[in-house]
Amino acid sequence: MEKPLSGFDFWVMSLGFRLRDIVRPRGNILKEVGIQPGFRVLDFGCGPGGYILPLEKLVGPSGKIFALDMNPTALRAVQPLAAKHKITNIETIRSDMSTGLPEASVDVVLLYDVLHYLKNLDAVLAELHRVLKPEGNLSVSDHHMKEADITAGISAGGLFRLSRKGRVYHFSRA
Numbered sequence: 485m486e487k488p489l490s491g492f493d494f495w496v497m498s499l500g501f502r503l504r505d506i507v508r509p510r511g512n513i514l515k516e517v518g519i520q521p522g523f524r525v526l527d528f529g530c531g532p533g534g535y536i537l538p539l540e541k542l543v544g545p546s547g548k549i550f551a552l553d554m555n556p557t558a559l560r561a562v563q564p565l566a567a568k569h570k571i572t573n574i575e576t577i578r579s580d581m582s583t584g585l586p587e588a589s590v591d592v593v594l595l596y597d598v599l600h601y602l603k604n605l606d607a608v609l610a611e612l613h614r615v616l617k618p619e620g621n622l623s624v625s626d627h628h629m630k631e632a633d634i635t636a637g638i639s640a641g642g643l644f645r646l647s648r649k650g651r652v653y654h655f656s657r658a
Contacts, residue, residue: 528594533551552576585615622644
């Protein structure tokens with residue numbers, strides 16, 4: 485990934501996301517992903533945590549949310565959000581690639597609005613493939629990219645194949 489955004493740039497981005505979330509609530513997008521109570525979900529490139537609250541409702545107290553971002557400002561935004569809403573089943577991870585999670589331990593990976601930032605896509609996809617359960621779902625969306633570029637980029641290495649398309653693209657392990 486590129487270097488982390490400055491504090492001001494991150495604040496501007498966060499404001500844009502808040503406006504986006506009013507128009508297109510994140511919970512509506514997550515409904516199509518098929519997240520169930522007890523699922524373990526990795527939000528790769530979590531930013532200011534726009535998916536955290538709807539994720540917590542879906543995974544419930546028996547599930548787990550992993551919020552990963554390379555930007556410490558992002559994680560500093562997620563932690564008070566989780567504390568304010570008493571979300572205890574969340575773990576923040578500061579990284580641009582390595583999750584530190586066990587192999588085949590995640591049911592769903594969210595890769596939303598970060599694909600265009602990734603400089604070493606093959607290595608990131610290898611890590612996501614490693615942590616995703618065999619029946620897991622890699623859910624991808626990036627409004628900065630065209631459909632053909634998204635699907636080709638994710639499936640080119642042979643680790644994932646497009647399984648369905650809705651508001652977001654769903655990939656399963658190949």
